[in-house]
Amino acid sequence: MNNQILLLKTMLLSTSNRNILKYCDDKKKRGLATGNIIGPVILHVLIAVYVGAMCYGMAFFGMADTVPAVPAVLITAISFLFTLLKAHGMLFGYKEYDMLMSMPFTTKAVVADRFLFMYLKNLSWTCVVSFASLIAYAVVAKPGVLTYVLWILLTFLLPVLPMLLAVAISALIGGIGSGFRHKNLVLTILTFVFVIPLFFLQYFINDIIENDKIESMMDQSASVFSAVDRFVPTIGWFSKAVNDHSLLSVILLIVTAVAAYEIVFIIFSKFYKSINSRMSSHSMSHEKVKNTDLKARSVVKSIAFKEFKLFTGCVAYITNVGMGVVMAVIFGIVILFVDPSFLVSMVAGTPVDVSMVPIVLIIPVFIYFFTGMVPSTACSMSLEGKNFWIIKSLPLDMMDVFKGKMLFNILLFLPAALFCTITSCISLKASPMEFLVAVLYTCSTCLFSTVFGMYCGAKHMRLDWETEIQVIKQGRAVSSYLLPNMLGTMILGGGLVAVGLIFNILPLVMTAFSAIYLLLTIPAYIGVKKLARTL
Amino acid sequence: MDVLKISNYTKVYGKDKKACDNVTLTVESGDIFGFIGHNGAGKSTTIRAVVGVMDFDEGTIEIDGHDVRKDPLSCKKVTAYIPDNPDIYENLTGIQYLNFVADAFGISSADREQRIMDYANRFEIADSLKNLISSYSHGMKQKVAIIGALIHNPKLLVMDEPFVGLDPKASFTLKEIMHEMCTAGSAVFFSTHVLDVAEKLCNKIAIIKKGRIIANGTMEELIGDKSLEEVFLEAVKDE
DSSP states (O other): OOHHHHHHHHHHHHHSSHHHHHHOOOHHHHHHHHHHHHHHHHHHHHHHHHHHHHHHHHHHTTOGGGTTHHHHHHHHHHHHHHHHHHHHHHHSSOTTHHHHHTSSOOHHHHHHHHHHHHHHHHHHHHHHHHHHHHHHHHHHHOOOHHHHHHHHHHHTTTTHHHHHHHHHHHHHHHHHHTTSSSHHHHHHHHHHHHHHHHHTHHHHHHHHHHHTTOOSHHHHHHHHHHHHHHHOHHHHHHHHHHHHOOHHHHHHHHHHHHHHHHHHHHHHHHHHHHHHHHHHOOOOOOSOOOGGGGOOOOHHHHHHHHHHHHHHHOHHHHHHHHHHHHHHHHHHHHHHHSOHHHHHHHHHTSOOOTTTTTGGGTHHHHHHHHHSSSOHHHHHHHHTGGGHHHHHHSSOOHHHHHHHHHHHHHHHHHHHHHHHHHHHHHHTTOOHHHHHHHHHHHHHHHHHHHHHHHHHHHHTOOOOOSSHHHHHTTOHHHHHHHHHHHHHHHHHHHHHHHHHHHTTOHHHHHHHHHHHHHHHHHHHHHHHHHHHHHO | OEEEEEEEEEEEETTTEEEEEEEEEEEETTOEEEEEEOTTSSHHHHHHHHTTSSOOSEEEEEETTEETTTOHHHHHHTEEEEOSSOOOOTTSBHHHHHHHHHHHTTOOHHHHHHHHHHHHHHTTOGGGTTSBGGGSOHHHHHHHHHHHHHTTOOSEEEEESTTTTOOHHHHHHHHHHHHHHHHTTOEEEEEOSOHHHHHHHOSEEEEEETTEEEEEEEHHHHHTTSOHHHHHHHHHSOO
């Protein structure tokens, strides 16, 4: 068997739920494995419906030619961003590195295996987005057979280039960061430097649209996608291949993907071992133990401090969970110096005139999307991994452990969220009442996300992971927290804010919204206490 | 015949911290070579460089005449490595993992079946091979890693603290296998803190201290009338 296929097959087998369902008798593990299959299936259906509806709408309103760009843009953006966030954990410092590198595989085969694994894991989302768009497009445009064939075949190539670019950037970050004494700090900063600008991409797209003087909402959506394909050639090639059956575009897409794959892995494999060697080096500190190192703390504070060390010691943890904190702080600083209408429009993705809308009370909802979507509590129990025995063997009340982890999350997110809220209030000249309501909302959402995250994290704790990424980005604990929280906030928030705006009672509505979060915190906390008794 | 030849091997961490400094040693066919030293002396760093897992700065390492940097695949084909902590695919069953290793080394179906069952019976783990590795104890994982290492009849078996976590029967079996391999012309290079075992098992020893080899030779040459423990403690005593 080809070594590349062998490595990939084994990697897929070792991370799939199939083996657990087939060979494991533990009912809890089997239940988790079943959940790990059902959860993503539901998500796939939701995404298919959303993307399909969007594309159908565009095609129905006479913009069928723009529809192919929709999946192309979504797949490119999501593949690039998610790979950039995942690549470090997948490529460097994973558990089986020694085993694989000591076996007769070329370095290129080992590195490419990690990439292909990410590619295949990403492929289900890619197919759902692409094929849902195709169905919507086909219903309206009724294209020929060749369109179907090209659309389906080229879908598999669409994520290749953005993922390779993300891997190349991650390798560059790894190469630079591994040379420093404080590797994790440097790696984290470099990752943020590359990831954060992506969130501002919307601004550049909007800018293009404004220059084109496009007014209507649907036209604007169409223009977003056509504007992007000017910057990302693969999107344009996909659209031209599907719309015009352009052979040149098909060839360009294939050749570029294959050539980039070869180039990236030939170069990367030359430096891979040395980067990993430098990353695994553990140069000793020459400093002696300080008195402050031996400072006595309460159990809860000690656990919170341990969580801080875990957080700062794991690049995947700090980049994925800390991203919201950094974004909130940046937003909080920028809003002091930039026209609030411009900034809010950029974050909202649509033009907003802050003088027309009481935006100061809506901004905390945006801030919550920065600071409340992945709390540290949702993944911290799973991240204990093989070290969970330390907590279990110490004479600790599990509730104290949970409290310590919740304390850390509050200390991490609340200052950033409050800072952002306060600067927004200053910038938007909020009244004292608006200020109080905004602060109340921020505090209540932070409390809720901390406690609900802890509940999900403890309930769906998974200790037998291969890389931290499996817990942080693909873990059931995080997704069981994220989905209801995100959808709930969007639906409930959207509804309540609309009611508040229509009846001009937004302060009252936002206070009620805060109260709902506080009320929801109570059962979550009771759940956490129950779990503490069972763990 | 030299199976492993390390010449002037140097590994630097950071800018100037030499984890291994000018290490030179040779393991010949039929040798059971013990590599001993304190924690942090440079044993694992040397071993990881030998098996091609870690890059190094100076010197050369040759396995069966092949340079590990210039021709890593040829080296890896004749080498087996058992790390101190067997991090193997947890969600595979034991037999799936062993089959993967056999595929990687291109072992025929008949050979792999015979060797896997032979070693599995000797380590008394045959019945557990159908279970997930995640359900194994440390010792069982170690046994599976050992069987995986032996599947392709390596010329050089490199082990980092191989006896940690093994039960007495499995330790005995492993020692038996090490002897059998050396009788058949292979060589074993392993690190250990268990000096009694090293004294009884090895025909050659190297002692490493702060990254430098401070003693290297046959067991008789090094210990004479003393015990290995006495020689080791004398050698590593700070000046």
